[in-house]
Amino acid sequence: MITLKQLRYLAALARHGHFGRAAESCAITQPALSMQIRDLEQFLGVTLVERRPGEVMLTEIGREIARRGEDVLAASRDLVDFAQHRAQPLTGRLTLGIIPSLAPYLLPKILPALQSQFPELRLELRETQTRPLIDEIKSGALDAAMLALPLGEADIDTMDLFDDLFLLAVPADDPRPRDKRVAADDIDQSRLILLEDGHCLRDQALAFCATIPRGPAPGTTGMTFGASSLTTVMQMVAGGFGVTLIPQIAADVEARDSRVKFLRLEEPQPGRSIGLAFRRTSPRKADFAALGEVVKGSVGAG
Amino acid sequence: MITLKQLRYLAALARHGHFGRAAESCAITQPALSMQIRDLEQFLGVTLVERRPGEVMLTEIGREIARRGEDVLAASRDLVDFAQHRAQPLTGRLTLGIIPSLAPYLLPKILPALQSQFPELRLELRETQTRPLIDEIKSGALDAAMLALPLGEADIDTMDLFDDLFLLAVPADDPRPRDKRVAADDIDQSRLILLEDGHCLRDQALAFCATIPRGPAPGTTGMTFGASSLTTVMQMVAGGFGVTLIPQIAADVEARDSRVKFLRLEEPQPGRSIGLAFRRTSPRKADFAALGEVVKGSVGAG
DNA sequence: ATTATTGATCAGATAAACTTATCGCATGCC
DNA sequence: GGCATGCGATAAGTTTATCTGATCAATAAT
Structure with a gap:
């Protein structure tokens, strides 16, 4: 089953186009991010990232998955915001x-x-x-x-x-x-x-x-x-x-x-x-x- | 940070209105589900479920969170479906x-x-x-x-x-x-x-x-x-x-x-x-x- | 050739999540 | 009243995920 963490890491990877920097932006180490991306690819049965020397490149489907991942993340962010705003009394x-x-x-x-x-x-x-x-x-x-x-x-x-x-x-x-x-x-x-x-x-x-x-x-x-x-x-x-x-x-x-x-x-x-x-x-x-x-x-x- | 697992458990709880049966439907034990719900409530800073003897009842905000959770889950399910359908060649x-x-x-x-x-x-x-x-x-x-x-x-x-x-x-x-x-x-x-x-x-x-x-x-x-x-x-x-x-x-x-x-x-x-x-x-x-x-x-x- | 960069890989440590067992509380039934 | 029952919370221990740090292989640049 996929996790929000994997989607967050994928989003970071899509933004940075670089495993190391993406990992840094997530405050984790590069192997951790690599593993999560690999797990996600394995579960989806799809290659999301084309590892090219000097440059990583999202595949066509990787881009689409990343885009949909952003949707999921946005919805979950909304949920959290909603809860935390509603946490103030009398709303x-x-x-x-x-x-x-x-x-x-x-x-x-x-x-x-x-x-x-x-x-x-x-x-x-x-x-x-x-x-x-x-x-x-x-x-x-x-x-x-x-x-x-x-x-x-x-x-x-x-x-x-x-x-x-x-x-x-x-x-x-x-x-x-x-x-x-x-x-x-x-x-x-x-x-x-x-x-x-x-x-x-x-x-x-x-x-x-x-x-x-x-x-x-x-x-x-x-x-x-x-x-x-x-x-x-x-x-x-x-x-x-x-x-x-x-x-x-x-x-x-x-x-x-x-x-x-x-x-x-x-x-x-x-x-x-x-x-x-x-x-x-x-x-x-x-x-x-x-x-x-x-x-x-x-x-x-x- | 919240997880899809927590949202899945909350959805089950909302459906069954019963920790034990919700846990069973998720193929886990009741304490596991209770813990995830508690963690979710703690992170959101909101009480989602009113534990009443003989009956659990989602709070107003709990219902809304569960509804939004369903949105998140649906989006993630779409993502997975998309990936797996696209896994077939030449699409x-x-x-x-x-x-x-x-x-x-x-x-x-x-x-x-x-x-x-x-x-x-x-x-x-x-x-x-x-x-x-x-x-x-x-x-x-x-x-x-x-x-x-x-x-x-x-x-x-x-x-x-x-x-x-x-x-x-x-x-x-x-x-x-x-x-x-x-x-x-x-x-x-x-x-x-x-x-x-x-x-x-x-x-x-x-x-x-x-x-x-x-x-x-x-x-x-x-x-x-x-x-x-x-x-x-x-x-x-x-x-x-x-x-x-x-x-x-x-x-x-x-x-x-x-x-x-x-x-x-x-x-x-x-x-x-x-x-x-x-x-x-x-x-x-x-x-x-x-x-x-x-x-x-x-x-x-x- | 040599060095630097980059991502993958591995082993060990850490953290998270689960299970089993138990508790506390409320309810219902003699 | 006393006792069984149902339900969720809690505790302890174990398994599973996940992370880090070190290292490796491949590539690109010098």
Whole structure:
């Protein structure tokens, strides 16, 4: 079987027309090059070089083989270049999942930075709830996902990105002053509006308001309605239908609506920890580290 | 530096998705394949394969590298195929010289056979006198030449093709009968018409008629005219301006002219030995042998 | 003739690649 | 839980390639 080394030596020989100088240009000795050329000729069953005293001359077929050899070498060089350029983080395709309570607020912050810092990154996004994200990470459909930690999945490694405090969103006409620290007990459980089932944010809010009785309270819609987006929830709060726990990152955006105001919660303030999840065996950890830096920078600044 | 072997192993791994089976398909053991893959990854500085329990999975870049690897392998396979197909004789370009006193008579006999037996042969012909043919063989401009032997050139090997007797061409009204064997002395030296200087045939004819005085004989044109082609010489013979020594192979063709008749010469009949000349170091001797067979077959039959 | 150049050849050293055996880890099955 | 199974990584030892350095043969130039 032929080797790239033989083709490299042949190329050098074609260029120099001289075994000794060709060998020198390959940083080997002349017998080594002679042997490789001989092996190549023997394998191909063709004489590539006409050894003439004082001058070596590629045969007709030798020239053609050398030309084709250059093609092979060029393709292999491309391959190496490709790999080594791609070795720099965040280039090429990366499939990223993100939970719905995060996507519309975080993505606008990070996508511009990602695009400017890593123009060769082709990000493919998928927005869905935590459970399917985890499954898709495990199956390889996703490279990673941004979601709330902890997960408690054995095969999944995670990286902390930032903490996201919860605020209590109430109608603007709520009697409590803006600087009032609300306690969990102060939340009118019967008026709590939440996302539909499956959203981690719903579970986190419920965990905080642990005293809330299971099952829908009579005469309320909050528990049973199950909004599919935080924006919907906020519209309902603005409409005076109830209150909700909303992450800081979302509040920053939704605060534009003057019919709503946000109240901080008593220490220890509840919140969620946002992180990046990926297969423990993933080879793209350098990518994830770079991505994490961008997220941290964008969230801190924005 | 990467090797074709590594690319072959990677291709097998990509196909089988399993180190053990990939190794088996390469007729090596699994550790050998693992090592080559690891070396490749290390050189490229990229993780190509995500080792997951129960399943190996090429990474995004691994797939791309494998794809490019296939390109490289395909190019190298083409190279080998090319060489091995071209290993059969008389394919590709072959530059062949031929002397003018042979070309118009021999080529029509051999070219059809060459083309039908070796359709992949691309013959490049050059018709000129012996001296430039030899020089061009030495310089590599020609692969070989068909001409009259012997040559007495140290760097040139030759192969006998066929012997070509000389006949005496005389006007049809020459008093000698067709079956008369002419002796060298019977040739009217003053009426001898020859090719111009530089043609080997001229020298051979002169050597045969060794008694001919040097320098043009007064009142004759034969020696000084120096025709540039045998056809011209024959036209002059037909016109009654003189006689000439003509090779059998040419006589076969020129005999169509009824104004000329050919007389055989006394034993030992003079003639020339036609052969193929080539660089002693030429790698295409198999080609020349095949060419020689064609020539011998065509001349014998035709 | 003599010397210099050039590629081939040979023996020994070195490096690469392979094989066998073993390990570690994860999974699945009583 | 304990144990077998499958798979890839690792280690040790051996074979195979490959290289170097010295030398040889042929040729060309002096």
